[in-house]
Amino acid sequence: MRENRLRQLWRENRTAVNGWLAIPSAFAAEVMAHQGWDTLTVDMQHGVVDYQAMVTLLQAISTTATEPLVRVPWLDPGLLMKTLDAGAWGVICPMINTRDDAARLVAWTTYAPRGARSFGPVRAQLYGGADYPAHADATIVRFAMIETAQALDQIDAILSVEGLDAVYVGPSDLSLSLGCKPSFDDVEPKVAQAIDHILERAHAHGVVAGIHNGSVEAARARAARGFRFVTVSSDARLLAAGSQQILQRMRAP
Template identity: 75%
Template sequence: MRENRLRMLWQSGDAAINGWLTLPNGFSAETMAHQGWDSLTIDLQHGVIDYQAMLPMLQAISTTDTVPLVRVPWLEPGILMKTLDAGAYGVICPMVNTREDAQNLVAWTHYAPRGTRSFGPIRALLYAGADYPQHANDTIVRFAMIETAKALDNLDAILSVEGLDAIYIGPSDLSLALGCRPVFDDVDPKVQQAIDHILARAKAHGVVAGIHNGNSQGALARMAAGFQFLTVSSDARLMAAGAQGVLTAMRPAPAN
């Protein structure tokens, strides 16, 4: 079975640099994948990508060694299983708020007897290899998003669920939950304290900690703090920033 490079990086103590895909297009996904990201996450929760758009994006990422991940819309068994059947090597699940939520996430993404995932890895066999059924449980990575006050209250209970590989912080939703500005990087002190607490507890439980970032400077600081999965920007944001850079150069501000 094809190895999951995220697991290899984490086992060696390294961090993974993750890109974020919001454009429903195979060619843009392929272009992003060829830039050398450790992983790329297709976002089905927010934005304009649906399952039919996701499939050719996964195929496009497969032209490289970049690990294909998907953020599912919600904690729901059907979409989790179909996403894995399509060849995703990891799932990021939003709004995991309780131990029961985390247990369901783990159960629905493991084959029996460790879980209740239904068998039908149609495209996953093509991506991963004929021995996928024997190794999928130990190869797929499972992220629970920690982004609410309720999740903070239940943090240790969530982190103690066997089979949960990683947590992923959504700084904007976490900020809103704590009554602060919804931003990625320059978060309010109250949110920063929560982020530091989540990271410390994840380390204590041996769970990988990941976080969403708006820019590379913030991501580098969080990597230095101990985060091992760092998303930086997105395809749409990078395209807009590149276009703005060209236009700024071509249309300099008038002299005073």
């Protein structure tokens, strides 16, 4: 079975640096993967990537040692299972608000008798190895996104679900849910307190905490505080930022 280096990083108490893929281009994903990201997440929720494009992005990432993850659009059993069958080494599921939500996420990504994942690892077995079925449950990573006031209220119940590997904070949606302006980094005090609480409770339950960031500075600061999975920018943002820098210099007086 192909090792999941993300789990190895966490065993060593190191922070994984994650990139984000919103562009449905296998070549763009391949270029990103060859830069040395620990993990790359294909965004099927807010990116413009459909299932077929997602498969080609996973194939492109697999030319490197970067671990392929996918943020699915929703808590949907069929799509979760097909995403894992395609070779995702982890799934990030949005809007997990209750313990029941988290339990369904774990069940639908775990084979029987512990779970309810249907068997059919069509590409996952090619990527992971012939013994994928025997080791998949312990290899793939399950992230529950914590991004609502309801999830904040239910955080201990969510974190108590056996088999949940990590939580992933979405600062913008969490901000909106708490009545604040959406932001990745410069969050309002109420949101900052909520993020600190999620981190503290995750540590108490032995669950890894991850978070979305808008800048390297924010990601480094949050890693120093104990977040062990930090997302920094996306292919689309990097493309825009690089273009802007060139154009500003070219058009300067």
